[in-house]
Amino acid sequence: MTALLTIIVLVFILVAIWQMVKIFDLAQAAKDENTQVATDKDNTMNAYLMMGFLAFIYVITIVCFVKWGDLPLMSNSASEHGPTIDNLMVISMVIIFIVQTITQFLLHYFAYKYKGEKGKKALFFADNNKLEAIWTIIPVIVLAGLIIYGLSTWINIMGVDESDDPLVVELYAQQFNWKARYGGADNTLGKANVRLIDIDRANILGLDEADPNAQDDVITTELHLPVGKPVLFKMRSQDVLHSAYMPHFRAQMNCVPGMITQFGFTPTVTTADMRETPQMQEKVKRINNIRVENSKPLLAKGEEALEPYEFDYLLLCNKICGKSHYNMQMKIVVETQEEYDAWIKEQKAFKNSLIN
Amino acid sequence: MSAHADTHAHDDDHGHHHKETFVTKYIFSQDHKMIAKQYLVTGTIMGVIGVLMSLMFRMQIAWPEEPNVLFEALLGKWAPDGVMDADIYLALVTIHGTIMVFFVLTAGLSGTFSNLLIPLQIGARDMASGFLNMVSYWLFFLSSVIMIISLFVEAGPAAAGWTIYPPLSALPMAQGGSGMGMTLWLVSMAIFIASSLLGSLNYIVTVINLRTKGMSMTRLPLTIWAFFITAIIGVISFPVLLSAALLLIMDRSFGTSFFLSDIFIQGEVLHYQGGSPVLFEHLFWFLGHPEVYIVILPAMGLVSEIMASNSRKPIFGYRAMIASILAIAFLSTIVWGHHMFISGMNPFLGSVFTFTTLLIAIPSAVKAFNWITTLWKGNLQMNPAMLFSIGFVSTFITGGLTGIILGDSALDINVHDTYFVVAHFHLVMGISALYGMFAGIYHWYPKMYGRMLNKNLGYIHFWITAVCAYGVFFPMHFIGMAGLPRRYYTNSNFPLFDDLANVNVIITIFALIGGVVQIIYLYNFFTSIFFGKKAVQNPWKSTTLEWTAPVEHMHGNWPGEIPHVHRWAYDYSKPGHDVDFVPQNIPLKEGEEELQH
Numbered sequence: 024m025t026a027l028l029t030i031i032v033l034v035f036i037l038v039a040i041w042q043m044v045k046i047f048d049l050a051q052a053a054k055d056e057n058t059q060v061a062t063d064k065d066n067t068m069n070a071y072l073m074m075g076f077l078a079f080i081y082v083i084t085i086v087c088f089v090k091w092g093d094l095p096l097m098s099n100s101a102s103e104h105g106p107t108i109d110n111l112m113v114i115s116m117v118i119i120f121i122v123q124t125i126t127q128f129l130l131h132y133f134a135y136k137y138k139g140e141k142g143k144k145a146l147f148f149a150d151n152n153k154l155e156a157i158w159t160i161i162p163v164i165v166l167a168g169l170i171i172y173g174l175s176t177w178i179n180i181m182g183v184d185e186s187d188d189p190l191v192v193e194l195y196a197q198q199f200n201w202k203a204r205y206g207g208a209d210n211t212l213g214k215a216n217v218r219l220i221d222i223d224r225a226n227i228l229g230l231d232e233a234d235p236n237a238q239d240d241v242i243t244t245e246l247h248l249p250v251g252k253p254v255l256f257k258m259r260s261q262d263v264l265h266s267a268y269m270p271h272f273r274a275q276m277n278c279v280p281g282m283i284t285q286f287g288f289t290p291t292v293t294t295a296d297m298r299e300t301p302q303m304q305e306k307v308k309r310i311n312n313i314r315v316e317n318s319k320p321l322l323a324k325g326e327e328a329l330e331p332y333e334f335d336y337l338l339l340c341n342k343i344c345g346k347s348h349y350n351m352q353m354k355i356v357v358e359t360q361e362e363y364d365a366w367i368k369e370q371k372a373f374k375n376s377l378i379n
Numbered sequence: 380m381s382a383h384a385d386t387h388a389h390d391d392d393h394g395h396h397h398k399e400t401f402v403t404k405y406i407f408s409q410d411h412k413m414i415a416k417q418y419l420v421t422g423t424i425m426g427v428i429g430v431l432m433s434l435m436f437r438m439q440i441a442w443p444e445e446p447n448v449l450f451e452a453l454l455g456k457w458a459p460d461g462v463m464d465a466d467i468y469l470a471l472v473t474i475h476g477t478i479m480v481f482f483v484l485t486a487g488l489s490g491t492f493s494n495l496l497i498p499l500q501i502g503a504r505d506m507a508s509g510f511l512n513m514v515s516y517w518l519f520f521l522s523s524v525i526m527i528i529s530l531f532v533e534a535g536p537a538a539a540g541w542t543i544y545p546p547l548s549a550l551p552m553a554q555g556g557s558g559m560g561m562t563l564w565l566v567s568m569a570i571f572i573a574s575s576l577l578g579s580l581n582y583i584v585t586v587i588n589l590r591t592k593g594m595s596m597t598r599l600p601l602t603i604w605a606f607f608i609t610a611i612i613g614v615i616s617f618p619v620l621l622s623a624a625l626l627l628i629m630d631r632s633f634g635t636s637f638f639l640s641d642i643f644i645q646g647e648v649l650h651y652q653g654g655s656p657v658l659f660e661h662l663f664w665f666l667g668h669p670e671v672y673i674v675i676l677p678a679m680g681l682v683s684e685i686m687a688s689n690s691r692k693p694i695f696g697y698r699a700m701i702a703s704i705l706a707i708a709f710l711s712t713i714v715w716g717h718h719m720f721i722s723g724m725n726p727f728l729g730s731v732f733t734f735t736t737l738l739i740a741i742p743s744a745v746k747a748f749n750w751i752t753t754l755w756k757g758n759l760q761m762n763p764a765m766l767f768s769i770g771f772v773s774t775f776i777t778g779g780l781t782g783i784i785l786g787d788s789a790l791d792i793n794v795h796d797t798y799f800v801v802a803h804f805h806l807v808m809g810i811s812a813l814y815g816m817f818a819g820i821y822h823w824y825p826k827m828y829g830r831m832l833n834k835n836l837g838y839i840h841f842w843i844t845a846v847c848a849y850g851v852f853f854p855m856h857f858i859g860m861a862g863l864p865r866r867y868y869t870n871s872n873f874p875l876f877d878d879l880a881n882v883n884v885i886i887t888i889f890a891l892i893g894g895v896v897q898i899i900y901l902y903n904f905f906t907s908i909f910f911g912k913k914a915v916q917n918p919w920k921s922t923t924l925e926w927t928a929p930v931e932h933m934h935g936n937w938p939g940e941i942p943h944v945h946r947w948a949y950d951y952s953k954p955g956h957d958v959d960f961v962p963q964n965i966p967l968k969e970g971e972e973e974l975q976h
Contacts, residue, residue: 026452033898040836040902047835059831059912060919061762065838069761072842073769079846080773083853091857091882112790119780126747126776133754134769138761139691144959145952146756149693149974158748162741169783170737174730176789181726198553198644217643229643258723262644263547264656266721266796270862273793277722279656280546281640284723310877317877332874339873341796341864343540344547345554346465349867 063140070138077131081124099302101336101357102272103289104180109273111176118165183287189253192246194338195228196258196265196278198345201338201353204228205241207372213237217261217280225378229261232377240373246338246355248290249363255287266342269355271297277342290357297357298334307334399934407517409509412932414516415495416827419820422487423904425523427897429478432471434894439463441880441887443869457535465868469538470556472866474530476541477564479809481571482526484674486519488816489613492677493582493606495823499925500600502591502942504935507584511577518574522567529563537564540866542667545638545659549630552645562631565624572621579610579617586610591924593944597701598963600923600948601694604701605680608708612669612676615712620666623659630654660722664715671808672711675775676704678815679746682768684948685822686750688921689765690757691959693949693974696749703742703749710739720788721795729788736786740779747776758952758959762919763837767818770845771811777849778806781856796866799859802852810848817841820904825918829930830911836903840896847893854882922962923948946973 048057061069100109137145183189193204193212206212213236220229230237248254258267260278267286268275276286297303310332318328340351358366408414435454438447446461457467494512498505506512529536538556539548543564551558586607590599599607626637630651638659639651687694694700716724716732750772759765781803784790794800817840824832858879863870870876870883917926924944928936942964950961955971967973 029452036898037902040899041906044833044836047833057912058915058918059834061760061765061834065834066759066761069766069838070759076842076845080777080849083849087854087857091854091861091879108789108793111787112784112793115784115787115790119783123777123780126751127773129751130754130769130772130776133751133757134759134761137690137754137757137759139758143758145691145758147693147952147954148695148752148756149949150696150698154748154752155696155699155745159741159745162744166737166740166783169787170734173733173737173787173789177726177730177733177787180789180792181729217641218648220643220648222646262642263550263553264544268796268862268864270793275721275792275795279723280642281653281655282657282723286721306878310874313877313880314874329874332877334875337873337875339862339864342544343469343866346469348469349465349869350872352872 061139066138066140070135073131073134077127080127080131084120084123099271099292099297099300100273101290101292101297102274103291104176105271105273105288105291107176107179111172114172115169118169180288181286183255183285184253187253189255189287190249191255191257192248193228193257193259194246194267194278196260196267196340196344196351198262199340199347199351200244201246201267201340201351202228203243203246203353205243205367205370206236207239207241209236209239211236212257213240213373215259220261223378225376228259230373238372238374241367241370242373242376243370244353246353247363247366248355248357249360250290250293250357252360253287253289256285258284258286263344264342265340265344265351268339268341269336270339271336275341293357293359294334294336294355295358297336303334307332407513409505409513410932410934411494411498411506411509411512412827412936414512415491417516418486418490418494418519419827421520421523422483422491423901425478425482425526426487427901428527429475429483430894430897432475432478434891435463436468436471436475437887437890439468439868440870441884443871466535466538466555468868469540469554469866470536470560473538473540473543473556474526474536477537477568478526480541480670480674481568482519482523484808484812484816485575485670486571488812488819489606489609489673489677490516490519490578491816492602492681492819492823493578493610495827496602496925497582497585497606498589499826499928499936500603500923500948501586501589501594502924502944503585503589504937504941506581507589508581511581515574515577515581518570518577522571522574525563525567525570529560529567532559532563534558534560536560542660542663543627544663545627545630545656546642549627549639550642550644550649562628565628565631569621569624572617572624575613575617579613582606582610583614591941591944594963597698598944598947600680601683601697601700601704602677602680602923604704605676605683608704609673609676612708612711613673616666616669616673619662623662623666626662627659657719657722657724660719661715664718665712668715668718669711671804672707674812675808675815676707678771678812678819679704681815681819681822682750682771683753684921684923685764685768685818686753687949687951688822688919688960689760689762689768690753691760691951692753692757693951694749695752695755696745697947697949699745700749703745706742707739710735710742714739714786717786717788717791720791726788733786733788737783739786740783743775743779747772747779760919762821763832763834763841764818764822764919766838766841766845767814767821770841770848771814771818773845774806774814774848775811777853778803778808778811782807793862794859796864797859798855798863798865801865802855802859805855806848806852810852817844817900822919823925824904824907824911825914825930826925826928828908828911829914829932830907831914831918832907832911833903836899840900840903843896844893847889847896850889851886851893854886858882917962920958920960922950922960924963927962927964950974 195202213234214231217229258278260280265278314329336355338353450458451461534555537560629635636651636654639654642649714736717736720729944963945966952959
């Protein structure tokens, strides 16, 4: 039945187009004009549409920036290096915005201004080395600036300073969840390999049971971080590629089976403080209004309403990893050193978590 | 050398007329014009499939997990009660990417226009080897058929993303689509690469050897320069993907460990030891990045030619245009690492790739400014091909500019694999290349079919498509900057993104309108073959050689002698001439100087 309906609709569309073509042909003033080559009338019409389209591009740009440009993720970075990335982003955006506005104007305005007319002759203008030099050198200068700024930012972020005595945390990825492993009192992760995984003994991350460093390791399903302390993440994956994406901290690194990758940053805002910022409160309010709206049809059907949203930092998987890729996440809690110490004390050490 | 010998034999052929049957004329044809049309029609069919897939997954993103009659009708068991399954969502995304990048924008675009235009514009009777050309098309056809067959296998088609990163693509237990579906994907792509290589070699040999008298390299139209360089990039980079595909087949079927190591999946440890998925990423992107230039350079060539012809002006900065094509081609082979900033490779390499990547903005900027200057003080003929060319420059600029952000490793950390990337590459290489292809079709349709496309349908097609393209991909940047990852079946598990849901609905509505509008184009294309207005020999009053050939196709392209070339391809509105175009085969007037371009 659906197929039949689809076919009927398609046939109607085709007939409609056919009729449209006939109307176009009848509308031609003279038969010999029907060459399907643009006439002066077509040129004029399309020239105006070009200006209209320019306006459309500007409007959609403005609407997007006004409506969705207030990006909490752009302004609310929660790591020490976050603002440097955001600065670079803003500078790049401003440059892009200027170039985009000017070049789109020139393109569409020329298309409008120089619309074809019978009898007019174009200017024979084939080359000009000065102009070519200008629009080679200007991008060179702008890009040189961006490259230097970009690379210094990149090196600062990726360079790991071991003398900071960072908290070492392993992020362990598997289809489709995350685990975090802390080094315990010695802040040293014990040796591990997926070949040592022993599900029956609950050695789920494949830690080397003989390694003294592994004994006090702590494995958790939530990531807690003390505020203001550098963290060095060591990423591992047991099956396929995953990517540890922590957008609020401007941090991301792939987890690759067979190797350990790393990324370090210092969280600067606790979860509690972030919830208190006006921007975040406004965002949460907006989201909760949406959720109330979305709950109405659910309630009408006798189902449960959506839970109200409360802000939390998140770790997302950002590399396609299989069926439930879209739901591979872990909560991140940034808290004060005292809160963190209290939390880590409650967790079981590796040697105590094994089943004998 | 052998190619050379071939052509001489071929040339002699034209002395005596040989009979053609239906099969040799329409199916196993060795005529480049017929092969071009075969590429175009096959590419169009693949394009319809690819676009239909994108509309389906766009509807899933906008209205997640809601029943949809279209899903029920088209996806069958993959949409129980009309609700799309998460596995098939990933498969649709994967096959959409594969089809659009390779089958539509590589074979459909480059295959069509390189075949059609190289012999006609350089003044050759045919390709260097008509036989290889035929084999190239039929390998492409075979690979298309295998790719379509892979959609129907029991466990589902390949679903690891079009980049097919192992281990996901290597382990059938990681994902249903990594079983038979992935095997067929790899086989199809291996055949596709063979096809592409045969085609590219043919293009290179033809351009080097078969140019007519007077057609020096600096008199070549920019289309030919673009096809020529594209073919060279293809020959350099496609074999690397072939080797990656072969190594992956070895890992999958013969127990080697090129890309796999230390894997524990579904309760068991696998034997793989010592390989690295990052190696695959290097091999893949060594083709994958040049590939986007394989897609965009031919479109640039077509647009340059169409813009000059319809502006009635020479293309501005002919030599700078060639230089920028060469620069882009060179740089394209040393930037692949910008897809891998956060893959775990050494951050120092990231610095190097940031540097080389941002350099590409320079030749790209030169090209954009040259196109804009070509319009300046022109006498613009707003044919549909011209509209699509202007549209090309517009989307190329919009999409290209965000490359400055993605190519910058520090910024890539936060927008990598988000919708920002999707918006960027769709505008800069997807939509732009598609516009280039449409422009080429509207412009050379009379050359291919001897009839004209309806211009009014062309106008409707362009304007609605143009609005929808921006409507889809412009807002998409913003949801990407808000941190929304791509390839998520639904975002409903992340209340964090709830306020972006309405943006996704808007995007999908634009996508649906833009998709449906293509019916107008398809109608125009297929009915005009039979009922279109009969074309005259040179409808656009262009200077290049293909318009000196008769409208009726003939084997060998020109009756009698091949025209000789006396000037460059862009003598539009040249002072001292009564008409506003002087074809390349017209000798210089007495006292006229050829422009020292």
